[in-house]
Amino acid sequence: MSRVGKIARRSFLIGSAALVGGVAFGAWYVGRPAPNPLKPGQGEAAFNPFVMISKDQITLIAPRAEMGQGVSTTWASLIAEELDVDLDQVTVLHGPAAKAYYNSALMGEVLPDKGYDRSNFQHKLGDVLGHVGKVFDMQLTGGSSSMKDGYTRMREAGASARETLKEAAARQLGVKRNQLKTERAQVIAPNGTKLSYRDLAVAAADIEPIEAALKPRSEWRLLGKDQPRVDMVGKVTGTSEFGIDVRLPGMKFASVRMNPRLGGGMKHLDASDAQSMPGVEKIVDLGDGVAVVANNTWLAVQALDAIEVEWGDAPYPPESVAMFDAIRAAFEAEPNSTLRDDGDADAVPAGATLLEAEYEVPYLSHATMEPMNATALYTGDRLQIWAGNQAPTFFQSKCAEAVGLETEAVEVNVTYLGGGYGRRLEFDYGVIASKVAKAMQGTPVQVTWSREEDMAHGMFRPGAVARFKGAVQDGKAVTLDSRIAAQSVTQSMMMRLIGSPGAGPDKVHVEGAFNQPYAIPNYRTRGYLAQMDLPVGSWRSVGNSFNGFFTESFIDEMAIAAGRDPLEFRLELTEPEWAPAANVLKQVREMSGWTGKTPEGVGRGVAMSYSFGTPVAEVIEVVDEDGSIRIARAWIAADMGLVLDRRNTEAQMFGGMAFGLSAACFGEITFADGMVEQMNFPDYDSVRMHTMPKTEVALLETQEHMGGAGEPGTPPAAAALANAIFDLTGQRPRRLPLMHDFDLLI
Amino acid sequence: MSTTLKVNGKTHAVDLPDDVPLLWVLRDEIGLTGTKFGCGVASCGACTVHIDGEAVRSCQVPLSDVWGDVTTIEGVGTPDALAAIQQAWIKNQVAQCGYCQSGQIMQAASLLAENPTPTDAEIDDAMQGNLCRCGTYPRIRAAIHDAATLMQEA
Numbered sequence: 001m002s003r004v005g006k007i008a009r010r011s012f013l014i015g016s017a018a019l020v021g022g023v024a025f026g027a028w029y030v031g032r033p034a035p036n037p038l039k040p041g042q043g044e045a046a047f048n049p050f051v052m053i054s055k056d057q058i059t060l061i062a063p064r065a066e067m068g069q070g071v072s073t074t075w076a077s078l079i080a081e082e083l084d085v086d087l088d089q090v091t092v093l094h095g096p097a098a099k100a101y102y103n104s105a106l107m108g109e110v111l112p113d114k115g116y117d118r119s120n121f122q123h124k125l126g127d128v129l130g131h132v133g134k135v136f137d138m139q140l141t142g143g144s145s146s147m148k149d150g151y152t153r154m155r156e157a158g159a160s161a162r163e164t165l166k167e168a169a170a171r172q173l174g175v176k177r178n179q180l181k182t183e184r185a186q187v188i189a190p191n192g193t194k195l196s197y198r199d200l201a202v203a204a205a206d207i208e209p210i211e212a213a214l215k216p217r218s219e220w221r222l223l224g225k226d227q228p229r230v231d232m233v234g235k236v237t238g239t240s241e242f243g244i245d246v247r248l249p250g251m252k253f254a255s256v257r258m259n260p261r262l263g264g265g266m267k268h269l270d271a272s273d274a275q276s277m278p279g280v281e282k283i284v285d286l287g288d289g290v291a292v293v294a295n296n297t298w299l300a301v302q303a304l305d306a307i308e309v310e311w312g313d314a315p316y317p318p319e320s321v322a323m324f325d326a327i328r329a330a331f332e333a334e335p336n337s338t339l340r341d342d343g344d345a346d347a348v349p350a351g352a353t354l355l356e357a358e359y360e361v362p363y364l365s366h367a368t369m370e371p372m373n374a375t376a377l378y379t380g381d382r383l384q385i386w387a388g389n390q391a392p393t394f395f396q397s398k399c400a401e402a403v404g405l406e407t408e409a410v411e412v413n414v415t416y417l418g419g420g421y422g423r424r425l426e427f428d429y430g431v432i433a434s435k436v437a438k439a440m441q442g443t444p445v446q447v448t449w450s451r452e453e454d455m456a457h458g459m460f461r462p463g464a465v466a467r468f469k470g471a472v473q474d475g476k477a478v479t480l481d482s483r484i485a486a487q488s489v490t491q492s493m494m495m496r497l498i499g500s501p502g503a504g505p506d507k508v509h510v511e512g513a514f515n516q517p518y519a520i521p522n523y524r525t526r527g528y529l530a531q532m533d534l535p536v537g538s539w540r541s542v543g544n545s546f547n548g549f550f551t552e553s554f555i556d557e558m559a560i561a562a563g564r565d566p567l568e569f570r571l572e573l574t575e576p577e578w579a580p581a582a583n584v585l586k587q588v589r590e591m592s593g594w595t596g597k598t599p600e601g602v603g604r605g606v607a608m609s610y611s612f613g614t615p616v617a618e619v620i621e622v623v624d625e626d627g628s629i630r631i632a633r634a635w636i637a638a639d640m641g642l643v644l645d646r647r648n649t650e651a652q653m654f655g656g657m658a659f660g661l662s663a664a665c666f667g668e669i670t671f672a673d674g675m676v677e678q679m680n681f682p683d684y685d686s687v688r689m690h691t692m693p694k695t696e697v698a699l700l701e702t703q704e705h706m707g708g709a710g711e712p713g714t715p716p717a718a719a720a721l722a723n724a725i726f727d728l729t730g731q732r733p734r735r736l737p738l739m740h741d742f743d744l745l746i
Numbered sequence: 747m748s749t750t751l752k753v754n755g756k757t758h759a760v761d762l763p764d765d766v767p768l769l770w771v772l773r774d775e776i777g778l779t780g781t782k783f784g785c786g787v788a789s790c791g792a793c794t795v796h797i798d799g800e801a802v803r804s805c806q807v808p809l810s811d812v813w814g815d816v817t818t819i820e821g822v823g824t825p826d827a828l829a830a831i832q833q834a835w836i837k838n839q840v841a842q843c844g845y846c847q848s849g850q851i852m853q854a855a856s857l858l859a860e861n862p863t864p865t866d867a868e869i870d871d872a873m874q875g876n877l878c879r880c881g882t883y884p885r886i887r888a889a890i891h892d893a894a895t896l897m898q899e900a
Contacts (some may be wrong), residue, residue, distance in 0.1 A: 068842030068880045228839065235844030236835040237828070238780020238819035242845060245779035253774050278763045296762060297783070298770035369784050369792060369845040369879050418782070418845030419879050451785045647839055651885070655842055658881025681789040681877060690870035692883040 037098035045205030047161035049100035050079055050154060053201035058090045058185060063101035064150075065141035065390040066094070066231055067420030068655070069710045070648040073229045075150050077222045077644065082158030082215060084182040085197070087222070092230045097392035097412040101139040105149035114340070114515035116578045116610055141390040142425055142538060144612035144708020147644055151706060152214075159212040168204035169195045226647040231416065243388040243415045246375040248444040252281060255300040256432050256447055257307070258289035260456055261674035262534060265312035266290075274303040283307070284439045291436045297448050314674030315533040320463075323671060324360065327465050327530040330485040335526035337505030340514040343522035345469075345481040352471040352478055355561050357554055359468070360735040361546045361718075362668035364461035364539055367684055370418020371454040372429035376437035377444040378403060383410045383434060384444075388417030390425045394497060398427040399434040421659065422538035426459050426496070455684060456676040459537030460669050462487040462530075466513075466550035471522075472562035477573060479522040482513050482554070484547060488529045492536045512547030512715050517578035517610050518555070518570075540659055541711040544611040548715025549664070549722070549736065552607035556723045557732065565596035566723065567606045567619075574608070580639040580703040581610060584617040587637035587698050592619040602632075603728025609715035613707030614640040618657060618720040620693065622728050629725060630745040631661065634693040639700040640707035649709045650697040656713020657695070662686035664718035665744050668737050691745055751812050753778065754821030764810035769793045771809050772818060780819035780848050784877070791876030794849040795819075801856035819848040822855060830900060831855050834893035842880035850876050854890050863894050 038046035038061070044054035052059040060083075062075035076092045095101065162182055169187035170177040172195070181188045185197045217224070234240035259266060269290055271283040279299035284291040290307055294300035317323045348354065374387035376399075383403055389395045392412045400410040417424050433447040449457070464486035471479035490508050491501035506527060514525035539545055559569035567589055574581040585608055588594070598604050601624040608617040621633040636653050643649050666685040670677045678684045722733040725742060738744060748759045751771070758776055767786075772778045772795070781804055784792030788803040795804045798814030823829030828836070831851055841847045850873070857864055857872040864872065869890055878886070 068844065070842075226839075228836070229841070231844065232836050232839060232841055233825045233828075235841040235847050236832045236851060237823060237825050238778075238848045239825060240844055241779075242782075244783065247777055247779065296766060296770055296774045298766055298774075299763070367879060369782070369790065369843065369877065371783065417843060419843045421879075448783070451787070651839070651842060651882070654884060655881040658883070659879070662879070662881075680787050681785050682787065686877055686879060687881065687883075688877060689873040689883045689886065691874075692881065695884055 034098070034100040034102070037096050037100055040205070043202060045201040047164055047204070047209060048157045049098070050157040051083065051161040053197055055198055055201070058085055058197060060090050060092050061095035062092050063095045063098070063139060064146050065388065065414065065417050065420055065424065067141070067388070067390070067417035067424065069652055070229050070645065071141065071146045072231060073227050074147065074645050074648065075154060076230060077227055078150050078154035079158040081220055081222045082155045083162050085185040087227055087230060089185050094414045097139060097396045097414070099393070103138050103140045103145055103149050104153065105145040115613060116515070116517050116581070116615070139391065139393040140425070141420070142422065144614070144711040148613070148706045148708070155214050159214055160209050163210040163212040164207050165197050165200050165204045167207050167210055168200045172200070172203065223644050225645070227645055229648065240416050242370050242418045243375065243386060244370055244373045244418065244446070244448055246386040246415065246446060248375065248377065251375070251444040251446060252293050252295065252440065253297040253300055254291050254293040254436050254445050254447045255297060255304055255450060255453070256286070256289055256291040256436070257304045257309070257453060258457055259311045260676065261311055261314035261318070262457060264314050264674065266309060267312055268310040270308040274306040277303045277306060282440065284436050286432065286435055289432070291432070291447060293436065293440060293445055301450050316674070317532065318674035319672060320670045323532065324463060324465065326532055327463060327485050327487070330528040330530040331467065331483060333528065335483070336488070336529045337507070337510055337527040339505060339507060339510055339525060339527070341524045342520070345479055345522045345524035347522065349471055349473055349478050352473040353561050355468070355470045355472070355557055357468050357557060357734060359466045359550045359553060361464050361549060362670065362736060363463040364663055364667045365455055365458045365669050365678070365684060366419070366421045366423035366539055367455065367681070367686070368419030368421060368423055371449045371451055372423070373446065373448040374430045374433035375444060375446040376433040378434070378437040378441050380441060381405070381409060383437065384413070385410065385430055385434060386413040386415055387430055387433070388415050388420070388424055389427070389430065390417070390420050391427070395427045395430050399430045402431040402434045403438045421540040422542070423459060425538055428459070451681070452679045455678055455680060458669065459535050461539030461545060462489060462536040464546040466546070468550065468554040470554060470558050472558050475562045475564050477518070477520045477558050477562070477569070480518070480520045480554070480558070481522070482525045482551065483528060484510055484513055484525070484550065485528040485530055486546065487532055487534065487536045489536050489538055489542055491529065493538065496535070508543045510543060510547065512544030512609055512611055513551050515610065516551055517581040517615065518573040519577040520573060540656065541611055541714040544609060544711070544715040545660070545663070548607070548609040548611070549718040552609060552716060552719030553722055553734070556605070556719070556726065567594055567596065570606065570608055580700070581608060581615040583700055583702050584608060584615050584637040584639050587700060588617045588619045588635045591637065591696055591698060592621070592635040594619060598727060603724045603726070605720045605723025605725070605727055607716035607719035607723060609712070611712045611715050613705060614638055614709065614712040616653070616712045616716055618716045620720040620724045622721070622724045624728060625745060628743045628745045629728065631691060631693045631721065634695040636695065636713065637698040637700060638712060639703050640709055640712070641701060641703045641705055643699050643701055646699055649699055652709045653697045653699070653713040654695045656711060657717045658687050658692060660714040660717025661721060664721050664736055664738055666737050666739055685746065749809050751809070751816060753816040754818060760809065762809060765808045767805050768795070768807040768809060768812055768816065769804040772804060778818050778820055782845055782848055784846065789877070790846070791853055792846050792849040794852040794876065796852060796856060799856065799859060801853050819852060822851065830896040831858065831893040834889040834896055837892060838885045838889040840882050840885040840889050842882055846876065846878045850878065850886055854886070854893065858890070858894060858897060862897060864890065
């Protein structure tokens with residue numbers, strides 16, 4: 001078992017309060033500095049794991065997956081701000097998979113509290129829990145955590161390198177370090193003499209790193225201002241290297257076919273026809289699937305089509321109907337969690353109006369534009385692998401296991417990701433490429449999945465069912481009682497990572513339901529876990545992706561039942577609970593010119609979700625266009641506290657909303673005979689140019705703590721749309737995708 | 747049997763079966779990886795290239811049917827010599843993951859060649875076959891309008 005697995009078994013109950021015990025265990029461990037993975041060559045100096053300077057160039061390491069969120073640019077800006085260099089003077093690299101690049105912010109989110117009401121002490125505790133990221137070697141991009149994680153550490157890395165370079169200059173010039181200034185990668189002496197960082201690097205490398213105070217916000221040159229993204233020129237000229245673009249000398253092209261009944265195994269394989277097809281070099285029996293290695297990816301796919309396989313049965317109910325029966329059956333068992341239980345949710349206030357509703361959402365694919373792929377070269381005692389991945393240290397250990405090598409013998413090269421959304425937190429595509437490479441010892445092989453293979457072999461967002469009860473009285477919400485049933489993403493991912501589902505309440509499962517900043521006197525949320533042997537995974541905003549729809553649909557139903565304007569109803573519930581949530585609602589009210597009334601043929605809906613530390617309110621306007629519904633306009637307001645790059649963060653907001661709208665309208669993965677029924681984009685459509693609403697985004701900075709940006713735009717989208725459709729049609733959407741019940745413009 | 751085709755002004759002799767789609771000839775044989783594989787069934791537009799100036803889905807054109815000169819994203823402009831349309835994309839900071847953007851730019855370039863000042867409705871019509879899972883559409887639209895202006899001025 002992997003080292004990570006051993007630590008987890010010994011010390012962790014994932015998702016439970018027992019994590020604190022893990023921190024105690026980790027105390028000795030986190031104090032140890034992680035080794036610097038940068039190995040400077042002749043004439044180069046690595047000041048810390050994030051800054052490397054040579055005679056020729058300054059390199060900053062942004063060891064987070066660049067999947068479109070602009071992390072490489074903003075991460076580099078944090079370092080560059082203090083280092084006193086501009087982004088046009090540096091090269092930004094992802095760097096190797098390494099302990100030093102652990103994520104310090106992500107595990108802070110496992111505290112089983114609501115988040116928004118955390119005291120400073122609890123925020124501190126979250127920071128301490130962050131060390132868990134280091135114990136696990138958890139180099140991971142997810143949970144909208146990168147900026148929280150890097151904000152202080154990266155500025156410190158830049159400041160330390162700057163002061164060390166100044167010290168080298170001070171010694172050379174015979175002056176005191178505090179007499180020197182720095183600007184655009186140069187140290188400037190009192191007499192105007194300029195020494196470039198590149199010339200000072202080697203001398204500075206011999207100096208013990210110096211700690212320095214951070215600049216006040218008023219002196220920032222880069223942070224808080226829009227920076228041109230470092231990956232933009234490459235992405236508009238076709239020169240950026242995604243995983244699928246890796247080209248190595250002598251490389252072969254392969255494709256793979258796994259059991260369409262996921263995890264079902266393989267009974268019989270007949271590849272005799274494929275063997276002699278054009279371009280085919282080798283058929284690789286993977287035990288639970290088959291790969292063809294050829295001189296061209298397309299020819300490999302043609303050969304796969306000619307292979308006859310008898311597949312094993314699915315280890316889960318083979319039809320969607322039966323799967324949802326299993327999900328509903330979870331309500332009959334004891335809840336896994338009751339993370340909020342304010343007041344008495346069972347009491348029925350006299351004279352109150354009671355409501356009940358059941359909602360259902362389907363399984364979903366991530367459907368990244370770049371299908372799963374990885375490139376690997378196995379040489380007997382070593383494995384090199386190239387892929388876009390959000391968790392390279394896990395990727396490394398799993399690929400090592402797959403070919404029987406020590407983790408240290410595997411080199412992971414992280415490329416740009418043609419979309420991640422959580423799918424590339426997984427390692428399945430790396431393991432397959434590693435096995436194929438082992439069968440092709442000495443020859444690099446790129447294994448690309450067809451779109452059909454990708455669609456059918458996801459780590460799906462789980463289908464989920466919610467049962468809500470509520471009560472309103474005198475125009476106010478008095479009771480909100482939600483029950484959420486689905487497979488557990490946490491347990492499914494933990495099974496894949498460490499072979500054990502963990503224990504304790506699964507917070508992720510009820511995120512977006514239990515922790516909403518609403519002052520409702522009787523407020524309870526219970527989570528129910530359905531057991532099924534189908535892999536489920538993190539899909540942009542995870543539990544919030546379904547709980548945002550459930551909760552904000554039901555809040556809307558409560559507002560209507562109370563005879564109230566849905567926006568004012570929410571405002572009244574948020575104001576006493578948490579001001580930033582009320583602020584984003586006021587902002588969308590103002591931006592959209594919300595009056596609570598819409599003309600014939602127009603509908604408007606609002607939703608507000610708090611996730612990953614950030615409240616986001618969205619108003620969506622739909623119009624009846626000759627009998628079909630067009631999503632015409634959208635207004636988004638978010639408050640993540642400090643905004644490091646406004647233009648880039650705005651893109652995350654409208655992109656996150658678009659991702660949520662695509663799923664709400666068209667997204668579903670269904671099963672028949674154990675197999676996914678959707679094959680390709682025609683069966684799994686998205687919002688497109690003509691169906692994307694005109695959108696305005698406002699970013700407030702009224703909250704004290706930093707929230708995330710990559711995911712919080714997604715959770716309110718489906719509910720805002722459903723609420724708008726209700727306003728337009730009078731029909732309440734209670735299941736997704738909406739295309740089954742409404743005539744949407746396509 | 748070797749097939750000859752001209753890509754970005756350069757002639758290539760390719761030794762692959764006739765039915766191999768142009769996409770896979772460009773990517774795996776010639777090494778022009780700017781053109782992307784997304785679906786293989788002409789439903790996402792990531793593989794869009796020009797043949798004699800017309801935008802086509804290269805995943806649907808067999809090698810033997812390539813009827814004219816091929817232009818890929820690499821032939822539009824380079825990091826050191828950006829085309830106006832690429833400058834407009836940078837000015838608007840369009841790309842997120844960026845995977846679909848080669849195809850978006852190729853489709854938009856062909857729209858602008860036919861229609862130098864497209865309206866929003868014309869952009870909707872021309873671009874709706876190009877999928878972007880990151881949802882960059884508002885900035886693609888703005889960049890097309892900016893590119894139209896830049897190209898008028900040129």
